[in-house]
Amino acid sequence: MTFDISKARERFPALQQDQVFLDNAGGSQALGDVIDSITQYLSKTNVQLGASYHTGSQSNTKYAEGYQAAAKYINASRDEIVLGASTTQLFMNLASSLTFPSGSEIILSKMEHETNVKPWLFMAERLNLTVRWWSSSKEDGLKLTAANLKPLLTDKVKFVACTHVSNVLGTIHDVKSIAEAVHSVGALFCVDGVSFAPHRAVDVKEFGVDFYSFSWYKVYGPHIAVLYASNTAQQAMKPLSHYFNPTKTLEDKIGFAASNYECVQSIPTIVSYLSGAFPAITEHEGKLQTILLDFLNSRKDITILGSKSSDSKERVPTIAFTVEGMSSKQIVAEAEKVSNCGFRWGHFYSKRLCDEILGLQPEGVTRVSMVHYNTEEEIRGLVDVLKKVLPQV
């Protein structure tokens, strides 16, 4: 069955109210079926895992099905994933567990949400590793590539981390070719997939990455995240489990006493909703970003940060911009006075990118982040609002 975009909105209770949701990169709305499944779980099967009595075994099954569905969704095996509170938490757990010889190097990017930096700085301090910084300038297209990584790669490098899509710029990085470059020196590659996963299918084997994480609360689900670590990459991890517990799977190693039951068991519902949906989602989101980018590109006083192109191969509909003569904070405040559009301003935790690479004011960018349940009408409405509140030209 093909995915019907026009029916998508009906599946989200939050969309039945008078609010245009345009901060989806912050967090998406949850599917009605997810909400129902959590209510059902907590009403009927909320018992401690591992029991053999009737309700206990039902709960065990639901948890196991949640893990299986998450693993299958990203094309990993059950042993290669762990579900946890957030991507930040899972990266911190991973950073506490990885081991590399003292004096090795790691490469971190300046185009990141701090989630994909701080855990590795902590790891570098713990293991006495040297940090090398990777970035792409405005002149270089603000895009991380195998070509701009290669000058930093040496045999001393053991770990490289970057984002799949920047939560500010919206640009899609070719993680497959970057993975090949990283592996050419025998290092491990970790990708933050948080801003990619709401928009495209995730296939960790196809990407060729060693570690990959994203958060389901931005992918139409509840507040829980998934981390993948390939079986091979797990050999570089020291298990953090209690001494009497198993250490075989990723969950054993850094799962810390099981994941949130009601959230885990809701994952099959999300996966079923998204099954076969991404071609239609990509096409629809392409139309949404074209409407907004056409307007932003038409004005000389507006700077789009990241790709100006509405090509869906280049970017997702997370669009950040600045306007000459009006701060990002003012833009949001004025838009809220005259409309029900919900979008935001700031650095969105990509502070190194906003300060050091883009050289922005403390108020950062205005960010509009759309997903498939937004309509063309909503985005045309947003353009009308912007025409009203931005300096008249």
Ligand SMILES: Cc1ncc(COP(=O)(O)O)c(C=O)c1O
């Ligand atoms: C690109 C990116 N990475 C990581 C995160 C952090 O995710 P979490 O809240 O699950 O830790 C965010 C959240 O906004 C993000 O946009």
